[in-house]
Amino acid sequence: MTTFVDRVELHVAAGNGGHGCASVHREKFKPLGGPDGGNGGEGGSVTLVVDSQITTLLEYHHSPKRKATNGKPGAGGNRTGADGQDLVLPVPDGTVVLDRKGNVLADLVGHGTTFVAAAGGRGGLGNAALASARRKAPGFALLGEPGEARDIVMELKSVADVALVGYPSAGKSSLISVLSAAKPKIADYPFTTLIPNLGVVTAGSTVYTIADVPGLIPGASQGKGLGLEFLRHVERCEVLVHVLDCATLEPGRDPLSDLETIEAELAEYGGLEDRPRLVALNKVDVPDGQDIADLTRESLEERGYRVFEVSAASHKGLRELSFALAQIVGEARAAKPVQESTRIVLRPKAVDDAGFTITEEDGAYRIRGVKPERWVRQTDFSNDEAVGYLADRLARLGVEQELWKIGAHEGDTVVIGAEEDAVVFDWEPTMASGAEMLGRRGEDHRFETQRPAVDRRRERQRGRDAAEEEFKAFEALSSGRQAIEGDDEDY
Structure with a gap:
């Protein structure tokens, strides 16, 4: 049964934002009290957090799909939908996050370090938030x-200070078991160690961690044996210790050839040329082990290596080796720059940044940008007023003006977004917005049914006033005619 996993492929999905609500406040004697639709809740995000108590990615090997919860939709009465719950995934210290193409997204080192693997969707605005002096009662x-x-x-990638490298059965697990409190599996056959073992060593006032990297054989950097699976655990180590078997019974092997083979694999893997190396001639307590160590020590020192003769059984040379490693680790720690507190970096938008780009592709104009693509995703294309609102937003952003500049004509194909979720339409330069479809800015035909009832008394009163004015004018005209006729009669 698998108990250690150091590489997994994980599908993460954040929660969707809740839809906004289109609602109109209604109560007795006030059938159209104004928009009161609430906003949708925010979708939950998927976040990776380093937990020092976690040592393996086994949990995600068994459950490779993780999803956060969705935000709830808004409701009438200006009620905002509940936010989705974030999904927090604990990972071991030293986890590297990559995309499917191998690009590094995050290198998580240090307890509590976080990385948002998938951001939750924004909640949609309700019609109450979309209302303005020009759009008093949005219907979307x-x-x-x-x-x-x-x-x-x-x-x-294991976070260790020292890495023990060498052939299988060279005695690496035995050394780590006596140098620290680690209890790895130990046996007299190759590939006994199937997982990197970590141990903590105390040498004087210095405390450091030591790791056993299993499975290095010729061709390990190309995937032979177990080496390729665990070579990545060497990358974070400050010092490498070559554990050379002075009591091997395999033909064609000796400490010098083993060293050359392991060095060739490390060089093929790459990125480890600057790490200091020590050599531990192991198993000097067995017959002929000390003799082989004496024969090879001078050659190793001529190559510039510091050599230690050690034995896990008799503990010979282990104290000297542990203090030498502590000195190198201490020097490496002192040479590292002091970690400064996190600074907030402000990057203002460039003066000429329009917020979108337009490119011509196969006879169509493709619009890319954070705002246009988000606006398209949030538009309900079954609602004409919502489509008009989108057109207004794009026009204010300058999309229509830019299309004119690059030579677009009415009826040309315009695409907004990436290939997989693009919206395609024929461009109309004077596209009517949703409010214009309903009437003049600030007006809404839905109020037309209410106006006759409200204005009926005024219209009747205006009719009565007009009739009274006409009657008065007729009386004045009649009295004038009688005076003229009387004069005529006097004559």
């Missing part, structure tokens, strides 16, 4: 934004 709301979904690869 914005949709919730879909949460981010991606496939990531997590690789564990």
